[in-house]
Amino acid sequence: MLVNRPIARSPDLRMTDFAIQTRNLRKVFDRKVAVEGLTLDVRRGEIFGFLGPNGAGKSTSVKMLLGLTAPTAGQATVLGCPVGDVKIRRRIGFLPEHFRFYDWLTAAELLNVHGRLYGMTEAQRRERIPALLDLVGLSEHRRQRVREFSKGMLQRIGLAQALLNEPDLVILDEPTSGLDPGGRRLVRDIIKAQRERGAAVLLNSHLLGEVEVTCDRVAFIKHGRVLESRRMDALAAGETRVRLRAGNLNDEVLSGLARWASAVTPNGHRFTLTVPSADVLPEVTRYLVAHSVDLYELTPEKKSLEDLFLEIVGSEGGL
Amino acid sequence: MGAWVMAGVTFREAARKKLLLMALLAGVAFIALFSTGLHFQVRDLRSQHVPRLVTQEAERAFIMMGLYAVDIIAVVLTALTSVDTLSGEISSGTIQAVATKPISRRQILIGKWLGFVAMLTIYVALMVGGILGMGHWLSGIVPRNLMLGAALIWIECVLILNLTLFFGTAFSTLTNGVLVLGLHGIAFLGGWIEQAGAVLHSPRTVTLGIVSSVIMPSESLWRRAAFEMQSPIVGALNISPFSNASVPSTAMIGYAAVYMVLVLVFAVRRFGRRDL
Numbered sequence: 141m142l143v144n145r146p147i148a149r150s151p152d153l154r155m156t157d158f159a160i161q162t163r164n165l166r167k168v169f170d171r172k173v174a175v176e177g178l179t180l181d182v183r184r185g186e187i188f189g190f191l192g193p194n195g196a197g198k199s200t201s202v203k204m205l206l207g208l209t210a211p212t213a214g215q216a217t218v219l220g221c222p223v224g225d226v227k228i229r230r231r232i233g234f235l236p237e238h239f240r241f242y243d244w245l246t247a248a249e250l251l252n253v254h255g256r257l258y259g260m261t262e263a264q265r266r267e268r269i270p271a272l273l274d275l276v277g278l279s280e281h282r283r284q285r286v287r288e289f290s291k292g293m294l295q296r297i298g299l300a301q302a303l304l305n306e307p308d309l310v311i312l313d314e315p316t317s318g319l320d321p322g323g324r325r326l327v328r329d330i331i332k333a334q335r336e337r338g339a340a341v342l343l344n345s346h347l348l349g350e351v352e353v354t355c356d357r358v359a360f361i362k363h364g365r366v367l368e369s370r371r372m373d374a375l376a377a378g379e380t381r382v383r384l385r386a387g388n389l390n391d392e393v394l395s396g397l398a399r400w401a402s403a404v405t406p407n408g409h410r411f412t413l414t415v416p417s418a419d420v421l422p423e424v425t426r427y428l429v430a431h432s433v434d435l436y437e438l439t440p441e442k443k444s445l446e447d448l449f450l451e452i453v454g455s456e457g458g459l
Numbered sequence: 460m461g462a463w464v465m466a467g468v469t470f471r472e473a474a475r476k477k478l479l480l481m482a483l484l485a486g487v488a489f490i491a492l493f494s495t496g497l498h499f500q501v502r503d504l505r506s507q508h509v510p511r512l513v514t515q516e517a518e519r520a521f522i523m524m525g526l527y528a529v530d531i532i533a534v535v536l537t538a539l540t541s542v543d544t545l546s547g548e549i550s551s552g553t554i555q556a557v558a559t560k561p562i563s564r565r566q567i568l569i570g571k572w573l574g575f576v577a578m579l580t581i582y583v584a585l586m587v588g589g590i591l592g593m594g595h596w597l598s599g600i601v602p603r604n605l606m607l608g609a610a611l612i613w614i615e616c617v618l619i620l621n622l623t624l625f626f627g628t629a630f631s632t633l634t635n636g637v638l639v640l641g642l643h644g645i646a647f648l649g650g651w652i653e654q655a656g657a658v659l660h661s662p663r664t665v666t667l668g669i670v671s672s673v674i675m676p677s678e679s680l681w682r683r684a685a686f687e688m689q690s691p692i693v694g695a696l697n698i699s700p701f702s703n704a705s706v707p708s709t710a711m712i713g714y715a716a717v718y719m720v721l722v723l724v725f726a727v728r729r730f731g732r733r734d735l
Binding site for chain 2: 169203206207208209210226227228229230232234236238239240241242244253254256257258259298301
């Protein structure tokens, strides 16, 4: 498909497994430390969520990766090249949090200017621009001036310009801001399509639900430091709460559950167990059945990204 | 390549925003007013049996007055059109969509510069051409050293543009406008102080005027242009406000050119280093 072509590796492109690598990246504005020491690895083809409260240093970090802001200290490479390298930006797509551009341009003209800035040939632009307008649902508005666009339409045209150059790395800063449910679905589909074509995506979003369904890995950042990095498929692993509904469960059997469960909270026929891992649940089930317990329900409660976020970052609001 | 894209966008922005069109319409109105005034002056003076030499000099003075007004309008228009281009795009975030493309900061700034230079070149050419064309048609007079004079007016506008771009890398739109027009105001007043000092033989007053020209040499470019274009008789007699009582030296014109280039170099350097 035209808008979703796999990445073709050009021979001159420096090959590295990482789309982004940073080591102790630091940014100080006057006396205020915006980013303390960011160390991060994002692999090629990975969808990476960048999470943190307001003022955590996410946007400043993104700006440093894009060469908009110079780091005070530390190192960073993007697609194997030092940040600030102008040529590598041919391979990067970026959607700023509040996408703005010359609003006297029409949608098609806006993409044409961006295509020319990317150094795309006229033939490439003729091929890509209608396809991307179609992808973001703005084909009918291609001759409309951007100044007449709604916030959602602006965000859609911003997405189109970020994908125009078939990038190897897409950086999306709050991409669903201002979008209706249809637009949010579009962003999710676009992100998945980027994964399929082998591009890496750095997603900066407050909407944890979206990050949860799209990202392979997330990093929790606070005060400009990565507190923790987790694979999303490992989110279910680790300490798990289990909802249990059972009859004929006497005190002796209940105390026997201590072998697996660190805490058992009874509430009539309902119990809540906390086990170190969901892996022990078959054993727990066998134990209960062997002791003639009438088992009606045994449901592991998946920990949401929001729970994890609050656990790692804390509940105090951002700045 | 990137610089040309930015030059095209900058030029088209002025055209699409109808800025250039409005400036040209105002220019047409201005030239119409000038022409009407000159027409009446020529007709009335020539009907009064005044010696031809006197009427010619009066007509030349009228044309110089028109050119001076063009110079002031072109300077103000240059500052107004370019004052928002960097600070405005930085504050709105538009610059983020541009500066993350494979185009260097230098190319962005030089591209914008080229776009504005193209615009002000057309404007200066049309306005100076309009005044001179109408002046010649109505009075038969063509000021001397035309091209040199027009080039000096053009350089003055480019200097203002460069200074606006330089301040635009550091200050908000409003502060930038106040700074550039304030500096030009110093130059403007300094020029008249120098002129008055020369006529009244007050060396310290002349020095004060020269110091103001060193701080901001824009007005000295106009004064040199006026000196080059005006009638040698009027200049020698010190009876015109543009007399050569204290003409900016060639060294001062060279200084203005170096000032103009350096300000652009500093603008490029500063824009290249600042956080966006």
